[in-house]
Amino acid sequence: MIENTLLYWVWLAGALGPGGVHVRDVLDTFGTPQALYEARFSQDLSALLSPGQLHAVQSTQPQSAAGVLARCGQLGVCIAAWDDEAYPEALRLIEDPPPVVYYKGDIGVLRPEVLTFAIIGARRPSAYGLEATAAIASGLAEAGVVLVSGLASGLDSEAHKAAVRAGTPTVACIAFGHDMCYPAANRTLKGLIEKQGLVIGEYPPGTEPMRPYFLQRNRLIAALSRGVCVAEARRISGTMNTVHAALCYGRDVFAVPGSIFSPLSEGANHLLGCGAVAAVSAADILEFYGALPQGDAARAHGAGTPQAGAPCEEPLSEAALAAKRALGCTPKTLAQLCAESGLAPPAAMAALTELELAGACRQLAGRRFVLAV
Secondary structure: OOOOOOEEEHHHHHOOOOOOOOOHHHHHHHOHHHHHHHOOOOOOOOOOHHHHHHHHHOOOOHHHHHHHHHHHHOEEEEEEEEEOOOOHHHOOOOOOOOEEEEEEEEEHOOOOOOOOEEEOOOOOOOHHHHHHHHHHEEEEHHHOOOEEOOOOOOHHHHHHHHHHHHHHOOOEOOOOOOOOOOEEEHHHHHHHHHHEEEOOOOOOOOOOOOOHHHHHHHHHHHHHOOOEEEEOOOOHHHHHHHHHHHHHHEEEEEOOOOOOOOOHHHHHHHHHHHOOOEEOOHHHHHHHOOOOOOHHHHHHOOOOOOOOOOOOOOOOOOHHHHHHHOOOOOOOHHHHHHHOOOHHHHHHHHHHHHHHHOOOEEOOOEEEEEOOO
């Protein structure tokens, strides 16, 4: 008899695989993973599970999950199973919930009464996309909205950084184990979010990032948010995959209008044509949810310039100071910055993140960087 029921939940997650496929069917039929385990040979499960899932259920043991629990303990990673009070209610209600989630940070930011909102978009955005995301995300974060995104390069990162600068919790949904980070350049940002918000995913430690995992991760972004806003995206993209999940879950969809000549605006403009709510400022979103502070309507409607944020109270690291000295008013690529500062690429990206959060530099289109003025 296995006393630790969490072992059964982690075992179930490993046997069924990521993506939540057939999880709801299993829970509706058996109620608990322990009941499934005890019936794995006595009942015909072929109509309930895929062949691969059935093989895993019959050939693995819950004790095999002990290593995952031990590794999580070493890394300080928490686990919330589907029947745990800490498990996000928003995930429990969807058709394809993960049996367990692995997280670092404050999972309480996902309480039902908290307004969570996703800002998503291109990994290689235009200058317009970066500025629009920074402006809208800053306005929402300053109003206390918990921003949700995927910790990806580009506009996901821009949304997270706006929340960090505002001192508001933000939620990063990841597609890999907590002992990894993709992109590696966001490791510093990931650590800050763990302290100020929440990093959450359905993948145990040791899981390396793979393309299918990012698509599966997108449904978590949609499920954990009251609504999603596409800041900039191509018509066919991972961003639009997240929108599809949001629509399936009955979430509100917003889009930032973009140029009719830009391929990066095709996705957002298409959504607007299909009935998405236009988001020109943070106020458009706050008013939609009745969250616009009284007396602040004029100020919020005028929010179109991203706030630099309060200067970092902690002194800059030596690497950040070196990067700052190498930067100037002329935009520089990462390669140019590395050559002039003597920093290796990973250290340079961490330094740039530190400078951005301190309001000392800005990222431009094409992953170029310049000192903030």
